[in-house]
Every structure is written in structure tokens, then in C-alpha cells.
Amino acid sequence: MSATIHAPSQAPPARAQVGPAAAAGASPAPRPARLRDHAVMLVGAGGNIGSHLVPHLARMGLGRIVLCDPDTYGAENLTTQAIGPPAIGQPKAQVQREVVTQLDPEADAVAIGRLVQDVPRGQLRVGVLLACVDNRATRLYLNQTAFRLGVPWVDAAVEPDGLLVRVSVVKPGPSAGCLECAWSDRDYALLEQQHPCQHGSPHAARTNAPAPLGALAAALQAIECRKLLEAQAGEPAQSRQILLAASTHKLYVSHLLRRPECRFDHETWSLERLPAHQLSVAALLDRAARQTGSNSDISLRVEGRPFVRRLVCPACSHHERTLRLAAHVPGGWGPCGKCGTPLTAPGFDMSDRLAASELPPSLLAATVQQLGLHEGDVVSLSGPRGQVHYQIEA
Ligand SMILES: [Zn+2]
Ligand SMILES: [Zn+2]
Numbered sequence: 426m427s428a429t430i431h432a433p434s435q436a437p438p439a440r441a442q443v444g445p446a447a448a449a450g451a452s453p454a455p456r457p458a459r460l461r462d463h464a465v466m467l468v469g470a471g472g473n474i475g476s477h478l479v480p481h482l483a484r485m486g487l488g489r490i491v492l493c494d495p496d497t498y499g500a501e502n503l504t505t506q507a508i509g510p511p512a513i514g515q516p517k518a519q520v521q522r523e524v525v526t527q528l529d530p531e532a533d534a535v536a537i538g539r540l541v542q543d544v545p546r547g548q549l550r551v552g553v554l555l556a557c558v559d560n561r562a563t564r565l566y567l568n569q570t571a572f573r574l575g576v577p578w579v580d581a582a583v584e585p586d587g588l589l590v591r592v593s594v595v596k597p598g599p600s601a602g603c604l605e606c607a608w609s610d611r612d613y614a615l616l617e618q619q620h621p622c623q624h625g626s627p628h629a630a631r632t633n634a635p636a637p638l639g640a641l642a643a644a645l646q647a648i649e650c651r652k653l654l655e656a657q658a659g660e661p662a663q664s665r666q667i668l669l670a671a672s673t674h675k676l677y678v679s680h681l682l683r684r685p686e687c688r689f690d691h692e693t694w695s696l697e698r699l700p701a702h703q704l705s706v707a708a709l710l711d712r713a714a715r716q717t718g719s720n721s722d723i724s725l726r727v728e729g730r731p732f733v734r735r736l737v738c739p740a741c742s743h744h745e746r747t748l749r750l751a752a753h754v755p756g757g758w759g760p761c762g763k764c765g766t767p768l769t770a771p772g773f774d775m776s777d778r779l780a781a782s783e784l785p786p787s788l789l790a791a792t793v794q795q796l797g798l799h800e801g802d803v804v805s806l807s808g809p810r811g812q813v814h815y816q817i818e819a
Contacts, residue, residue: 463552464489471517473639475557476507481647483528493537494518545801547816554578568604572597581642585634588671590642602664602681699815707789717808723781731775740766750797
């Protein structure tokens with residue numbers, strides 16, 4: 426990494442007055458103190474960094490704060506996270522929603538107690554995405570999502586042994602660097618070994634970072650978030666990475682440049698909102714065909730979420746053919762027709778993409794909701810003349 430230590434070497438220049446206010450001799454407009462027309466989403470809202478970040482966000486006067494965390498507080502969290510004993514046993518997202526509500530009753534605070542991968546992607550279309558997660562798989566998903574949606578994102582991480590804080594500010598764009606641009610083969614190897622931080626998973630990485638280190642990361646992250654929302658003058662256009670070594674009091678700032686060998690395609694999508702109430706699968710394909718070419722060659726996918734071809738009952742082994750998008754909620758397949766046990770979807774009978782030519786007439790006549798698409802899902806259709814992306818609306 427090319428590292429430079431940035432320190433102010435001279436007094437900041439006097440603020441210049443520009444625009445009509447300056448021309449009229451009026452004093453410059455005050456900086457907006459409130460950010461009511463902005464929304465942010467915090468992924469990993471209840472953890473070592475996230476629980477310290479929530480109060481900062483709540484004090485910004487934001488319009489909407491979405492808090493995503495699938496986990497529940499345990500007694501071990503008392504020493505590393507910004508919580509008190511009443512939080513133990515409570516869902517993290519709910520506890521942090523309460524923090525926002527107490528500090529800013531006007532903000533629309535939303536708690537989502539699920540993995541972010543299970544949230545319809547369109548719900549992540551906010552002003553700034555903030556990540557305080559403890560695993561690479563979720564970072565990878567958020568990096569991809571931020572580019573697809575064209576949303577800036579700020580990722581924070583800590584390394585307790587070296588007292589290191591890293592905050593990456595990633596601004597999607599064709600020449601912008603992404604988080605993966607900074608990844609080495611070792612990061613990808615670790616991705617293979619680590620499981621996503623599933624609720625209750627024994628594989629979830631626990632950093633046990635000291636509370637002040639999480640708080641330091643959170644403070645930096647909040648400052649970067651505010652800069653993005655206010656689009657401050659002098660805010661660099663490039664993606665960048667800030668590394669603070671609390672052990673040696675050194676600050677390193679490097680630009681995240683796009684590396685040609687990066688494994689990610691860096692594509693940002695132009696999303697069309699599609700009112701889909703009672704819309705049939707055939708009508709969806711017809712609509713896309715007008716933009717992408719003949720509809721027999723069209724294929725359909727929801728990135729990051731497969732289509733399930735078979736459901737199995739874990740109790741009686743009864744199985745049913747199906748063709749549906751993987752459910753948002755685990756266990757959302759309904760009961761077994763024979764014994765009533767909740768059905769499961771075996772991983773080997775799934776596909777990332779459906780070809781229009783393989784869809785039976787019954788499915789073409791079904792609604793997009795019956796295919797498993799719900800409000801907020803982003804569906805991509807590819808044909809001979811290119812791709813189109815729809816965000817499903819009610
Ligand atoms: Zn990249
Ligand atoms: Zn059964």
C-alpha cells in the first residue's frame with residue numbers, strides 16, 4: 426500500500442464566498458445542521474463498532490436510519506459494545522433502534538433482524554451504506570451491492586492486536602477503486618475458510634476488540650458519512666482508505682485506485698422502478714424483450730439469490746418440484762404436504778439464472794410474486810441487445 430501521512434502543514438485558507446449570496450453581499454448560508462431528507466443503512470448495527478456508531482448517526486438529524494443485525498446481545502457483549510445490562514437477551518437491531526428513537530424521536534428508525542443478504546437489495550438504496558461487519562463475505566456482498574445501486578459505502582474494521590482502525594470510503598463509478606481492489610489472494614483464501622456471520626453460527630469470527638477501538642472506528646466512520654451526505658467542498662472524488670494505528674499514533678491515507686486485475690466487474694446498474702402488482706411473468710419478459718431483444722433468448726436472475734428447483738421435507742423425505750426464487754426468510758417455504766414439517770431447499774438443486782425458454786406455461790401465467798419476487802428485489806433480464814434491471818415495487 427502506498428501510504429502517506431497527512432497532517433495540516435498550514436492554516437486553512439479563508440472561506441471564499443461564491444454564488445448569488447456572495448454577489449448580493451449577504452452572509453453565506455449556514456451549513457445544513459439537519460439531514461432530514463437523507464437515509465442511511467447500517468449493517469452490523471449492534472456490534473463493537475456499530476453500537477458506538479448508532480448514537481452518532483442519531484445525532485445527525487437524519488430522516489431515516491435502517492439498522493440491520495441478525496444477532497442477539499449476550500453478557501459477553503457488555504465489555505466491548507456500547508450497551509447496558511437490560512440489552513442482554515434482546516435482538517441487537519431492536520436495541521439500537523430504541524437508541525435512535527430516544528435520541529431523535531423524529532427520525533424514522535427501522536430495525537431489520539436478518540442477514541443483509543436476506544434483505545431485498547432495493548432497500549439498500551440509501552444515501553450512504555455503512556458496514557460494521559466481522560466477515561469478508563458480507564463485505565464482498567456490500568461492495569457489489571453498493572456498485573450495482575450506485576450508493577457510496579463506508580466500511581469500518583478494527584484489528585485489536587495492532588490497535589488498528591481501518592475506514593474505507595468507496596464511491597462507485599467506472600474508474601473508482603472498490604474494496605476488492607485492495608484485496609490480495611490471501612483475502613480470497615480467507616473468504617473460502619470463513620463462513621458468513623450466520624446468527625448463532627459457531628464459525629462467526631469474533632474479534633473481541635476493546636470498546637474504545639470500536640468507538641474510534643465509529644467516530645471516523647460517522648465523520649466520513651456526514652461528509653458524503655453533505656458533499657462537502659474539498660471532499661476527494663476518489664475512493665480512499667484511512668488507516669489509524671492507535672499504538673503508534675500514525676495515520677495513513679491512501680487512494681483506492683481501480684486495479685485492472687480486480688476480480689469485481691465494477692458495474693453500476695441503471696435501475697428502473699417497476700410497479701409489479703398483479704404483473705405476470707410473461708408480461709415481465711415482454712417488457713424486457715422490448716429493450717433487450719427477442720424474448721425467447723431472455724434469461725432472468727436476481728444477483729446473489731438463486732432459484733430453487735426442489736423442496737424437501739427433512740422429516741419424511743417427501744419432495745416437491747418447484748421453480749421459485751430463494752426465500753428472504755429462512756424456513757419460508759411452507760409446510761410439507763404430507764406431515765406438516767417446514768420444507769427446506771437443497772443447495773444442489775438451485776440455479777442462479779432462469780432461461781425464458783425453460784419456463785412452463787403455468788409459470789408464465791403466474792405473477793412475479795408467485796415466482797418469489799417481492800417489493801425491493803432487483804431483477805436483471807439479459808437478452809441479445811443487452812441487460813435491463815428492474816426494482817420491483819408493490
Ligand atoms: Zn475493484
Ligand atoms: Zn414431510
